[in-house]
Amino acid sequence: MPNRSEIEVITPGLLRQWPLPVPEGGKGARGTVLVVGGSRFTPGAVLLAGLAALRAGAGVLQLAVAESTAAALSIEVPEALVVGLAETGDGAVAGRDQERLGDLVGRADAIAVGPGLNDIDETTALLRQVLDAAKPDAALLLDAYALGALSHEPGLLADRKQPAVLTPNATEAGHLLGRDPGDDPDADAAELAERYGCVVSLRSHIAAPDGRRWREESGDAGLGTSGSGDVLAGILVGLLGRGADPAQATCWGAWVHAVSGQRLAPRYGRLGFLARELLDEVPHTLAQLG
Template identity: 65%
Template sequence: MPNPADEAVVTPRLLRAWPLPDPEGDKKDRGTVLIVGGSRDTPGAVLLAGVAALRSGAGRLQLAVEASTAASLSIAVPEAKVVSLPERHGDAPDALLELAAEADVIALGPGLDDVDETAALMTKVLDAAAETTAVVLDAYALGALSTDDGLLAGRTQPVVLTPNITEAARLAQQADVGDDLAGTARAIAARYRAVVALHGHVAAPDGRCWREESGDVGLATSGSGDVHAGIVAGLLARGADAAQAACWATFAHAVSGQRLAPRYGRTGFLARELVDEVAYTLAMV
């Protein structure tokens, strides 16, 4: 079993030596993020991920959600372009595929609620995307991948997976992950040829591994994973590579929680409050 000591600890010093790209110019130079998710019952997941992507520095934001929630989401996030998904999410409209073809980053999964429909939607969206478009898979997109690893087979797009503990066990085809989160992250990274960010552990398919030690119990709150996925997407849009985006995002997510704890206690803050800390946390590294 690999030794946990093989993981580099993510610290401000490590991140300062691995600086994020800081492009100049207009919003297009900071990349376009397309987030695809949001069923009728959970449109807030897309809102959290989308605003987190903007707070992380993405230049443009596009959201795809079920038609019944599209209008209200466009009002809640006036910075974003919002397109409608049909009630059967596996039926990808042309407007969505056109956005996918132009996006720099596509995040799939937040707020979706059907594995089979998510798998069909993922196939169509990734087929439409450019070979260099970065991809973040979260929530039900990970459920779809765990049932069919062929969904990523033969693709050249750089991919970051952001599973929770339950999703990680399914991706690794284990009954549970036990205490070896680092080993599970490594196994998933190798299996899917993707960067994996799992509960403070980041693993790349080339064998590099990191761990972030600032995360606390308060991050285990509804919507927190959507925020984390959005931060990853925003950093990818700025030009970070997949491993760099995952490490920086994991740090920003954890330290944003630390910043909220004095006001709300270790477990009293909300995911939407994490979002408001992200930009400052990144700037202060």
């Protein structure tokens, strides 16, 4: 692993020296993953993240989504337990009085919060519930509106035992930093990692709170498509569910996401593939490294 003063490029050689856990036994040994998100109008974000988690090797998948979308998602993802959550009149997942959520959170080994959520205040309250109910060793991944909630209340993760990964885009990074991102995303990622005590993945620049830093250089413009970030979040939480530590899951996930896009380019061109088409490439990409 790199020294704290280095930025190491993520390569197959690096990852082979940092092998993922290979749990033995049934599906429970491969981890229970929970994805919390999906407003009435954006259930696809949870679908993409959940399927990506399974493709990355998670054993059990739970989805907690706006109640109006739960039936459709349970048909679309028959491999998952899908639970409907109360929603506001605008179709956002409500942040309070989610009695069924606590049981799901308490069973999860890795939890992604954010894909498809669309209300900062409701998401903030929802995130508090998740943090309070999560097991001390459950891994967290905050994405999309969950990052907005964290920027509004920077102390949400303070004194929490759960390890966490943050996956901001440039706009979300600006909110978390309290300023416009600079010209050095490596430095911005490192600042965020130190500030929030989490592993941070910012536009293929990854930083851990202990000072380690990595860069993924295989990605191409085709990954900048709607839903691609949800697939990345799902890969990461799936690897966390398998038992990878946050830095390992984030480095592996960034490489798998990027190379899965490379595998699609000969068929669809650099800019023509869809986020959903990344899903089938994920296990093939992981298999490249044995």
